[in-house]
Amino acid sequence: MTAGGHTLQLFEQRFGALRRARRTESIMLFVILVLLFAVSAVWTDFSPTQILAGLPRIGEYFEKLFSIQPGRDTPPVAVLSWAHVLGGIKEPQSIAYWFYRLDVYAALLWQTVQMAILATVLGYSTAFALSFSAARTLTANRTVVFLTRRLLEVLRTIPQVVLAFIFVWPFGIGPLAGILAIAIHTTGALGKLFSELNENADLRPVEGIKSAGGSWLAQMRYGVVPQMLPGFLSYGLLRFEINVRSSTIIGFVGAGGVGQELKRVIGFNIYEEVSAICILILLIVIAIDLLSARLRHRLIGAL
């Protein structure tokens, strides 16, 4: 009884101590979080009142979206009914009416996707070329590895919109600046992923080719690439999805694609066109995600 009581007491003691320690840790974490929150809120003038002041304006957006102005100086009349919203293209402010410039948007969206394709191909190729000298296990020269890695790091850390903004000066307004910016970012991001894949490569094929007298290039081409191709392709497709998103916004700085048009209609407060473009962007992004997920699964199965 006494021995049992002693053990129980010891257990209670230790359990209590552990619980207290854990509780203090939790409280401290909580306090730190609240402090960080407060500091950030003060630093950015973040206050609920300002958000509440802005909320009516979001309502205003929907109000304008679903109302017609019969004359130039008459106040807008709300027209919220299913018959109206789902009405044909002739009915002002119906959903079909939002898309009255669908041909223009479709052309711009197609341009956006093509920008993403080209940027991904260019970035993929450069990343592929650089990934072998960034892999520690494949390249003996430490300086080369270090320099390649730092280069890739810088390429992927500079925001691509900033890069596009800078490129607009030498290369002119248009898709070219955007493509180059996205391609450079892709090189940095994919280069890192590829080099990590390369470092996990099985070295036995490489040694086999080396022992047969193959050059470094031959070792990479026949020893590493065949093992890594499915990984490379699947990362490339994932990057393509990301690049489609990026190329929808890169137009804000004048670097081509649908972003340029979106910026214009937001600037002019053309609400139905804003809605139309946002919906189209959403649709294309989801469609590309699904398509690329399909392709990736097939590739992984096939290779």
Next chain:
Amino acid sequence: MSASVTRHLPKIPLERRTLHWGIGAGAFAYFVYLLWLFDFDRIFTGLPKLWVIVRLMIDWTLFAEWDHAELIHSMAETVAMAFLGTFLATVLALPLGFMGARNIVPSPVFRFMTRRLFDGCRGLDQFIWALVFVRAVGLGPIAGILAIMVAETGILAKLFAEAIENIDTKQVDGIRSTGAGRLAELRFGVVPQILPVMISQALYSIESNSREATILGLVGAGGIGLRLSERIQINAWDQVAYVIVLILITVAAIDSLSKWLRLRLIGGPAARG
């Protein structure tokens, strides 16, 4: 030697080979078409101009005259925006994640709607949300915070919902068998299992959002982006380079801080329950 090796390789049928070459040639032709479509020859006229810009960028002789206080203030504002936006998104995403999880909410209609809501938040880029919020709440960091919050809520809620769907049900059954209520079941059965995922995801999001937040200022949503765009517009390339270096340093610092925190919070023996 190589001839004898090739002789023993299995022969690929001719039609397969023709197909492969056809696809290759088609892809190459499309690539060339794209290069032509987007005027890639302009690169050659642009490169000398880019070289001029690069030369101006590395000339930091006026370093002492730049407005360092303003730039560092904006940089801190950017980090604060990223932190606040991600924090609010985590708080919002937790209940939403529960609502989107199959094992918590059985109704498929409701789940479908919440899932599409996440997709909607996620599908539009933060940058577009920033533009929308700048119209709604005016210029300044609040628009940026709200943009980060909305876009990140979509991402985090989806990840949380998936984490909740993949939990071990035994722990929940254990809690239920003691006669606990529904809320206690979630609190002690589900939350401890998804907490490590939540913490590491939230930290990772702060990291990536501090990168992303640097550009929100370009549309007037606060932070270093506004300073950067001002300097690009007046062609003050030396200061542009300085701001980019500032961004690189800040992002690297946040990366290593969050890596350390992640190890400390999840990897260590004091893993929380």
